[in-house]
Amino acid sequence: MTNLLQKINSPADLRLLSRHQLAPLADELRQYVIDSVSKTGGHLSSNLGTVELTLALHYVFNTPEDRLIWDVGHQTYPHKILTGRRDRMHTLRQWEGISGFPRRDESEYDTFGTAHSSTSISAALGMALAARTKGEDRHAVAIIGDGSMTAGMAFEALNNAGVHEDINLLVVLNDNDMSISPPVGALNRYLARLMSGKFYAAARNVGKSVLPSPVLELAKRFEEHAKGMLVPATMFEEFGFNYIGPIDGHDLESLIPTLQNIRQLKGPQFLHVVTKKGQGYKLAEADPVLYHGPGKFNPAEGIKPSTSAKQTYTQVFGQWLCDMAASDQKLVGITPAMREGSGMVEFEKQFPKRYYDVGIAEQHAVTFAAGLACEGLKPVVAIYSTFLQRAYDQLIHDVALQNLDVTFALDRAGLVGADGATHAGNYDIAYLRCIPNMVVMAASDENECRQMLTTGYNYPGPAAIRYPRGAGIGVKPETELSSLIIGKGEVRREGNKIAILAFGSMLQASLQAADVLDATVANMRFIKPLDVELLKTLADSHDVLVTVEEGCKMGGAGSAVAEALAEAGICKPLLILGLPDKFIDHGDPALLLSQCGLDSNGIVQAIRERFKLSATATPAQAA
Numbered sequence: 221m222t223n224l225l226q227k228i229n230s231p232a233d234l235r236l237l238s239r240h241q242l243a244p245l246a247d248e249l250r251q252y253v254i255d256s257v258s259k260t261g262g263h264l265s266s267n268l269g270t271v272e273l274t275l276a277l278h279y280v281f282n283t284p285e286d287r288l289i290w291d292v293g294h295q296t297y298p299h300k301i302l303t304g305r306r307d308r309m310h311t312l313r314q315w316e317g318i319s320g321f322p323r324r325d326e327s328e329y330d331t332f333g334t335a336h337s338s339t340s341i342s343a344a345l346g347m348a349l350a351a352r353t354k355g356e357d358r359h360a361v362a363i364i365g366d367g368s369m370t371a372g373m374a375f376e377a378l379n380n381a382g383v384h385e386d387i388n389l390l391v392v393l394n395d396n397d398m399s400i401s402p403p404v405g406a407l408n409r410y411l412a413r414l415m416s417g418k419f420y421a422a423a424r425n426v427g428k429s430v431l432p433s434p435v436l437e438l439a440k441r442f443e444e445h446a447k448g449m450l451v452p453a454t455m456f457e458e459f460g461f462n463y464i465g466p467i468d469g470h471d472l473e474s475l476i477p478t479l480q481n482i483r484q485l486k487g488p489q490f491l492h493v494v495t496k497k498g499q500g501y502k503l504a505e506a507d508p509v510l511y512h513g514p515g516k517f518n519p520a521e522g523i524k525p526s527t528s529a530k531q532t533y534t535q536v537f538g539q540w541l542c543d544m545a546a547s548d549q550k551l552v553g554i555t556p557a558m559r560e561g562s563g564m565v566e567f568e569k570q571f572p573k574r575y576y577d578v579g580i581a582e583q584h585a586v587t588f589a590a591g592l593a594c595e596g597l598k599p600v601v602a603i604y605s606t607f608l609q610r611a612y613d614q615l616i617h618d619v620a621l622q623n624l625d626v627t628f629a630l631d632r633a634g635l636v637g638a639d640g641a642t643h644a645g646n647y648d649i650a651y652l653r654c655i656p657n658m659v660v661m662a663a664s665d666e667n668e669c670r671q672m673l674t675t676g677y678n679y680p681g682p683a684a685i686r687y688p689r690g691a692g693i694g695v696k697p698e699t700e701l702s703s704l705i706i707g708k709g710e711v712r713r714e715g716n717k718i719a720i721l722a723f724g725s726m727l728q729a730s731l732q733a734a735d736v737l738d739a740t741v742a743n744m745r746f747i748k749p750l751d752v753e754l755l756k757t758l759a760d761s762h763d764v765l766v767t768v769e770e771g772c773k774m775g776g777a778g779s780a781v782a783e784a785l786a787e788a789g790i791c792k793p794l795l796i797l798g799l800p801d802k803f804i805d806h807g808d809p810a811l812l813l814s815q816c817g818l819d820s821n822g823i824v825q826a827i828r829e830r831f832k833l834s835a836t837a838t839p840a841q842a843a
């Protein structure tokens with residue numbers, strides 16, 4: 221580290237620097253980000269793009285008194301480094317280390333927890349109105365990317381904010397012309413027109429000199445009037461914001477005076493800055509998609525292709541999608557802005573007319589699928605478990621209630637690791653199984669994942685297939701497109717007295733635990749409909765039942781088993797193992813699973829404790 225950055229332990233230190241020191245500081249900060257992310261993994265391209273913007277915001281605004289709310293928050297590493305966490309960057313996204321996203325419990329500078337996109341304007345408006353209500357003179361600044369701006373929620377907030385003329389609210393649109401992958405949709409085209417200057421451009425009443433307030437107001441009104449006559453107002457002005465920009469988001473000489481001037485204006489302000497994803501690291505500039513969220517890498521060499529022999533579940537899905545699309549013209553694939561993460565790159569290449577990236581718009585994605593299904597097409601919505609939470613009403617009201625034929629490929633089900641609690645897919649079993657008409661499956665290996673996708677696809681109603689992040693167990697999927705019998709599980713190991721009912725990703729750990737305990741193991745496959753016949757048989761022939769799932773215990777698959785037993789009037793000792801009723805932080809997935817007791821040792825231990833077994837005793841002896 222060179223001279224300047226090591227002296228910055230808070231934004232107050234930053235504000236002691238002269239303006240000409242900021243550009244060299246930006247270089248140091250950028251290098252620090254590259255060095256740390258290359259050692260820990262994390263979000264890189266977006267952070268390289270926000271170095272100058274972060275410096276300028278902390279330089280001009282009186283943080284933490286003034287509130288910065290970072291949308292998604294995957295671009296907050298420069299912010300973390302400047303706000304006293306420089307020396308903890310080596311712990312980023314690791315167990316007991318700092319989070320990859322802003323967290324209120326991590327720093328007073330993290331004024332709002334984010335990670336799911338498009339919440340920043342709503343939160344900032346809430347803070348701005350709270351300041352007004354409490355008579356506090358401070359600013360709320362939402363920093364939102366062009367990709368995140370596409371979500372309905374961002375527009376709901378603009379719509380609400382624009383009528384409050386006397387609030388200290390600034391929305392900074394960080395426009396790098398990228399989402400994770402290239403941006404989509406009409407808003408992107410509109411922003412491109414704004415940037416190209418054809419529509420309306422130029423730094424206007426701010427960014428030059430600061431006029432005394434009443435004069436400025438007059439000038440502003442005059443300008444708006446004149447502008448209204450000459451060119452149409454920008455969309456953001458129609459929403460009630462004062463639109464400023466576009467300006468170069470890497471040029472501190474333009475950013476700082478512009479922000480200083482905006483800070484003196486009352487009412488909703490909208491600053492459009494243009495940045496480059498990956499700025500300052502050539503490899504990331506050339507391929508911002510690859511460097512969006514890399515693992516560890518050598519900065520001199522860049523990211524090397526994976527050499528893992530095992531396929532990821534995402535790859536299994538991607539291959540299945542192409543195969544099924546080749547065999548059925550009716551298939552259409554939908555992603556809400558997660559083409560790479562959901563394994564749809566190849567599908568887009570092979571079937572461009574049947575591929576829809578709808579932007580960050582999960583609610584729309586689901587209702588859009590419902591519309592397609594009404595007309596006889598067969599939509600497959602590829603979506604992370606955590607992001608489907610956004611579209612819960614659409615799932616119930618638009619899809620399930622009408623029993624429409626939509627297949628949900630639910631990636632990242634269960635713990636995801638480094639992204640932590642915000643991205644963990646812990647709730648889908650509980651939130652899906654209570655919806656009438658739904659079929660819900662959990663894959664225990666790669667081939668079963670493929671079979672379940674086919675099963676869900678062939679089922680003429682709504683079906684969800686959940687599978688975890690990362691590599692499978694090394695099973696090569698068959699080439700056929702074969703279905704499973706809906707609602708049927710299978711016994712994978714015959715044992716004595718203890719029956720373990722494993723759901724999805726927990727099958728392997730359950731089999732290992734069963735070897736220690738000589739237990740029976742059933743691969744239940746279906747959460748809904750549950751294989752009640754198999755359950756009754758296992759209850760008849762065993763002393764105790766144990767369910768294991770990588771999902772929240774409350775309302776999950778174990779609860780489904782308990783309900784089915786009660787319904788059948790079967791009274792049998794039942795142990796439900798799953799994720800506890802608390803948010804689980806970031807960390808290595810295997811470590812997190814073991815802390816939750818969901819590895820083979822944990823399962824053995826929990827069974828022994830619950831049924832009071834010694835290391836050698838059987839449940840019957842204990843009873």
Ligand SMILES: Cc1ncc(C[n+]2csc(CCOP(=O)(O)OP(=O)(O)O)c2C)c(N)n1
Pocket residue numbers: 266292294295335336337364365366367368369396398399400497556557558580582607610
């Ligand atoms: C609700 C939701 N859907 C999807 C995502 C996944 N996601 C994270 S960042 C991102 C792209 C955001 O684009 P933008 O706001 O322009 O920021 P940039 O990556 O360009 O810096 C997406 C789709 C998310 N975090 N939240």
Ligand SMILES: CC(=O)[C@@H](O)[C@H](O)COP(=O)(O)O
Pocket residue numbers: 292294335400513561632636639689
């Ligand atoms: C910030 C965000 O939401 C995404 O970038 C997410 O971190 C991607 O997760 P995966 O790495 O599991 O695709």
Ligand SMILES: [Mg+2]
Pocket residue numbers: 365366367368394395396397398399
């Ligand atoms: Mg962007």
